[in-house]
Amino acid sequence: MLEFLLLFLRCLFAGFQSHSGLVLENLALRHQLAVLKRQARKPILRSADRLFWVGLRRICPQWQQALLLFQPQTVIAWHRLGFGLFWRWKSRTRAGRPSVEGELIVLIQRMWQANPTWGSRRIQAELAKLGIQVSDSTIRKYRPKNRPSPSAQTWKTSLQNHAQALSAVDFFAVPTATFRVLYVFLVLAHERRKVLHFNITEAPSALRTAQQMVEAFPDTIPPRYLLRDRDAIYGADFTRRVQGLGLEQKRIAPRSSWQNPMVERIIGSIRRECLNHVIVLNARHLRHILSDYRAYYHKHRTHRSLDQDCPFSCPIEPPNQGNIIELPLLGGLHHRYTRHAA
Numbered sequence: 001m002l003e004f005l006l007l008f009l010r011c012l013f014a015g016f017q018s019h020s021g022l023v024l025e026n027l028a029l030r031h032q033l034a035v036l037k038r039q040a041r042k043p044i045l046r047s048a049d050r051l052f053w054v055g056l057r058r059i060c061p062q063w064q065q066a067l068l069l070f071q072p073q074t075v076i077a078w079h080r081l082g083f084g085l086f087w088r089w090k091s092r093t094r095a096g097r098p099s100v101e102g103e104l105i106v107l108i109q110r111m112w113q114a115n116p117t118w119g120s121r122r123i124q125a126e127l128a129k130l131g132i133q134v135s136d137s138t139i140r141k142y143r144p145k146n147r148p149s150p151s152a153q154t155w156k157t158s159l160q161n162h163a164q165a166l167s168a169v170d171f172f173a174v175p176t177a178t179f180r181v182l183y184v185f186l187v188l189a190h191e192r193r194k195v196l197h198f199n200i201t202e203a204p205s206a207l208r209t210a211q212q213m214v215e216a217f218p219d220t221i222p223p224r225y226l227l228r229d230r231d232a233i234y235g236a237d238f239t240r241r242v243q244g245l246g247l248e249q250k251r252i253a254p255r256s257s258w259q260n261p262m263v264e265r266i267i268g269s270i271r272r273e274c275l276n277h278v279i280v281l282n283a284r285h286l287r288h289i290l291s292d293y294r295a296y297y298h299k300h301r302t303h304r305s306l307d308q309d310c311p312f313s314c315p316i317e318p319p320n321q322g323n324i325i326e327l328p329l330l331g332g333l334h335h336r337y338t339r340h341a342a
Contacts, residue, residue, distance in 0.1 A: 024060045054079050104132065105142045112143040166190035167247075168227040168263040169213075171204060172270075176280045184290065185209060187216040188263045189223065192311045193303060195266070195294050200283050206233055210241035217245060225250050227260045269297075277333055289330075296329050300336040 031052065035045070057079065111123045118126075120139040127134055167189050174182045183204045187197040197216035201208060216222075226247045228234055234249075242249060252259035274293045280286045298312045322341035329336055 021060070024056070028056060028060075050082075054082060100134075100138060100142065104134065108134075108139055108142050109144055162190075164191040165224040166227065166262075167196070167223040167225070168260050170229065170260065170263045170267065171231070171233070172267045174275060174280055174286055176282060176286075182280070182283055182286055184286070185212050186263060186267065187213070188266055190262050191223075192306065193262060193266065194311045195297065198290055198294070200287055200290075202283070204233055206235035206237040209233055210238040213238070213241055213245060213247075222247055224248060227252065227263070229257070229260065230254055266297075274330065274333065292330050296334060296336075300329065300334075 031049075035049065057076075107127075108123060111118065111126065115122075120136050120143065123139050123143075124134060124136055167187065169185065169187050171183050171185055174184060176182060180202065182200050182202060185197075185199045185201070185204065186195065188194070189196050197212060199212045199215075222245050224247070226242060226249050228249060228251060230251055239249070257264050270290070270293060274289060278289060280289065299310055299314065302308045302310055317339040319339075321339040323339065324337055325340045327336050327338065328334075
């Protein structure tokens with residue numbers, strides 16, 4: 001700032017020369033020389049320098065002819081920036097349009113993604129039913145830019161829509177302490193991932209496996225489809241009994257266990273969370289272990305696919321219900337946490 005004042009005073013004394021335009025041009029040139037004397041690779045411009053050129057542009061018609069260090073568009077950009085800052089300062093106390101709450105923005109985005117056939121007007125109408133008045137332009141502003149086309153639903157949505165009509169079966173082997181092999185037959189419902197039935201045998205057969213399907217649905221209507229692999233144990237006896245229950249079998253491709261992922265996943269969970277930590281003595285011992293794990297799995301084990309809930313939905317316990325206590329399950333292999341009034 002001191003350089004600018006000294007430069008201005010020096011040019012003021014030179015103003016006694018012939019023409020006022022010459023004085024202004026001389027002032028501009030001297031200012032640029034002062035900038036170059038700062039010994040920098042790139043000229044250092046301060047706020048006072050920018051204000052100087054913005055003011056010179058307003059009073060000197062030939063200001064572009066005296067400009068050497070930067071382009072005229074740079075000075076115009078400074079002027080526009082100053083204009084914006086001025087009006088931002090001048091309108092700082094004005095209310096303007098009310099802001100949109102973050103929860104409403106999230107709700108708009110959820111409605112847009114979850115309902116592929118809905119437009120902005122439909123979302124506006126649904127919000128109005130909830131007592132939320134919002135304009136159509138606001139919905140268009142905050143909704144996501146892209147979403148699946150109405151004619152193409154995602155695989156996640158498709159599987160959720162068909163989960164209640166799907167069940168799956170599979171065998172897995174468990175060795176005992178005496179090196180005998182026990183076979184566990186498992187029936188799983190895709191809806192809420194519930195274990196409908198399990199049974200243990202040393203010599204599985206088609207007739208016995210078919211009888212287990214009847215025991216899995218004693219008083220309920222079974223799902224429409226049954227996923228299974230191509231094991232030879234699912235023979236003619238099994239097929240007749242399954243058809244009598246009204247189940248339509250869907251066989252997966254050979255050596256493609258990934259096509260029956262739900263039952264494969266729970267078998268992996270049983271091994272990782274239970275059987276890999278114990279030595280099974282006999283069939284009775286294994287039945288006791290699996291019964292305890294089934295109760296733990298249904299009532300206390302949370303699932304990400306169920307929004308961190310259990311297959312048998314558990315209520316949320318608020319803090320006012322008491323202190324948190326720890327209860328052991330499966331002989332202390334797992335624990336559950338609940339609130340207990342003091």
